[in-house]
Amino acid sequence: MLTSLEITGLRGFASKQTLTFSLPNGTPGSGLTVIVGANNAGKSTAIEALRAVAQRQGPSFTQGRRNQAAGDQVLIRAADADGNATVLKSVRPGSSETEYIMEHKGVDLSKLLVLPARRVFSPYFNRSVTTRDDYMANIGFPAIRTSTMDQFTYRLFAIEKNRAQFDQLLKRVVDPVPDWSIDQMDNGQYFLKIRKGSATHSSEGLGEGLVSLLFIVDALYDSKDGDTIAVDEPELSLHPALQQKLSDLLLEYSATRQIAVSTHSPHFAGLAALPNGATVARVHAVDEESRISQLSSATAKKIFGLMKNDNNPHVLGLAAQEIFFIEDRVILVEGQEDVVFFKKVQSSIEPLEGTFFGWGVGGAENMERIATVLKELGFSKVVGILDGNRAQLAQTLKENFPLFHFFSIPADDIRTKSPVPERPAVVGLLNDANNAIRPEYLEKTKQLLQKANVYLRG
Numbered sequence: 384m385l386t387s388l389e390i391t392g393l394r395g396f397a398s399k400q401t402l403t404f405s406l407p408n409g410t411p412g413s414g415l416t417v418i419v420g421a422n423n424a425g426k427s428t429a430i431e432a433l434r435a436v437a438q439r440q441g442p443s444f445t446q447g448r449r450n451q452a453a454g455d456q457v458l459i460r461a462a463d464a465d466g467n468a469t470v471l472k473s474v475r476p477g478s479s480e481t482e483y484i485m486e487h488k489g490v491d492l493s494k495l496l497v498l499p500a501r502r503v504f505s506p507y508f509n510r511s512v513t514t515r516d517d518y519m520a521n522i523g524f525p526a527i528r529t530s531t532m533d534q535f536t537y538r539l540f541a542i543e544k545n546r547a548q549f550d551q552l553l554k555r556v557v558d559p560v561p562d563w564s565i566d567q568m569d570n571g572q573y574f575l576k577i578r579k580g581s582a583t584h585s586s587e588g589l590g591e592g593l594v595s596l597l598f599i600v601d602a603l604y605d606s607k608d609g610d611t612i613a614v615d616e617p618e619l620s621l622h623p624a625l626q627q628k629l630s631d632l633l634l635e636y637s638a639t640r641q642i643a644v645s646t647h648s649p650h651f652a653g654l655a656a657l658p659n660g661a662t663v664a665r666v667h668a669v670d671e672e673s674r675i676s677q678l679s680s681a682t683a684k685k686i687f688g689l690m691k692n693d694n695n696p697h698v699l700g701l702a703a704q705e706i707f708f709i710e711d712r713v714i715l716v717e718g719q720e721d722v723v724f725f726k727k728v729q730s731s732i733e734p735l736e737g738t739f740f741g742w743g744v745g746g747a748e749n750m751e752r753i754a755t756v757l758k759e760l761g762f763s764k765v766v767g768i769l770d771g772n773r774a775q776l777a778q779t780l781k782e783n784f785p786l787f788h789f790f791s792i793p794a795d796d797i798r799t800k801s802p803v804p805e806r807p808a809v810v811g812l813l814n815d816a817n818n819a820i821r822p823e824y825l826e827k828t829k830q831l832l833q834k835a836n837v838y839l840r841g
């Protein structure tokens with residue numbers, strides 16, 4: 384399996400940058416590598432580099448793809464854990480032609496399937512059946528990014544023969560699955576026929592999200608343990624509910640396969656996968672160059688494992704997943720009250736030129752953890768604001784993160800609080816030992832939920 388990909392001289396990548404891949408170990412998410420970053424940062428370029436090196440015949444690197452600052456030549460190096468590497472490089476500066484150089488045995492790239500962001504095929508096509516291996520090798524590296532992926536239509540003929548297996552997986556994301564078959568017109572051309580009630584239409588009538596999804600489900604359904612699948616923006620045109628379902632599917636597959644996605648969607652950067660070994664790489668521009676900063680899986684495991692906390696679910700929720708999608712200039716505060724009230728304070732006195740992170744970091748003791756994540760992801764401007772009684776912590780953080788800026792407010796808390804009168808004990812539905820339901824409430828609660836379901840189903 385792949386452990387790293389080095390990119391030099393391709394599009395925005397001037398100096399050598401390295402992307403490290405997670406290795407699946409049987410737990411969901413362990414083989415997941417998530418690539419995030421602003422528009423125009425270089426995410427698709429990283430996926431394209433993978434696509435290029437996987438070609439059996441070396442692709443050409445056209446003028447528009449070569450970075451002048453890197454000497455008008457490209458070098459991509461894919462390495463595995465056994466010290467093998469495959470290098471694809473320009474034969475000389477200023478030339479579109481490329482050669483492969485194998486270090487030791489070279490990396491086995493035959494199990495690598497890379498899907499670009501634009502996943503469309505011409506609605507009318509010819510007949511040919513292709514194997515997964517041929518499809519992977521010939522998926523191509525077209526000179527123009529927006530070309531249609533017509534090789535996919537050959538895969539449709541193979542899917543027709545394995546429909547049950549394919550539909551079972553598709554149903555996990557879209558239910559009911561569209562009723563389709565391949566049909567031939569009298570002029571000899573084939574098309575995808577979709578039945579809708581008593582009417583039929585071609586794939587042209589399918590929503591874009593569904594067409595794009597067919598490519599992804601196809602890449603998964605006959606994949607094997609140890610395969611590598613990379614998808615540029617799996618979320619394209621998908622409803623958020625479907626994005627979440629597809630993300631769950633990718634998590635599951637990444638237990639035994641390497642899955643790499645570039646994404647703008649928090650649904651595909653589930654923090655819960657990080658303790659299992661998933662990794663996040665952020666592509667960002669520094670001095671007009673694409674850079675890759677990556678959260679080490681060691682840090683991810685340590686930090687996000689620690690932060691699992693039933694009392695503070697928002698720290699790990701969708702809002703917090705935005706930690707991977709915020710732009711630089713981040714403002715960290717302790718908790719949700721600070722977000723609400725500090726936003727008001729600053730806007731009336733001196734508006735801060737940054738973005739507040741989620742609903743705070745979930746307590747002062749988490750400030751260091753979130754700052755570590757931001758540091759590893761290459762953020763350069765982070766302000767942390769602590770309560771006045773945490774001045775010492777602010778000082779320690781300043782020393783540990785010299786690039787960032789920490790201070791404590793001149794009062795002990797953002798709000799003034801009266802002493803809380805003692806609270807009488809409350810007996811809850813759950814016991815306080817392990818938050819399990821109390822046996823005396825089990826039957827009644829079950830009936831309640833069943834009633835709700837009768838209503839929901841009706």
Ligand SMILES: Nc1ncnc2c1ncn2[C@@H]1O[C@H](COP(=O)(O)OP(=O)(O)OP(=O)(O)O)[C@@H](O)[C@H]1O
Nearest residue numbers: 394395421422423424425426427428447448449450
């Ligand atoms: N030949 C080149 N030389 C230098 N920079 C280039 C070259 N070709 C493209 N770029 C730069 O590469 C960047 C585009 O990279 P890419 O398409 O990978 O971004 P992306 O992160 O996928 O963006 P999006 O999220 O919008 O899809 C732009 O900043 C562009 O200026």
Ligand SMILES: [Mg+2]
Nearest residue numbers: 426427428500
């Ligand atoms: Mg892109």
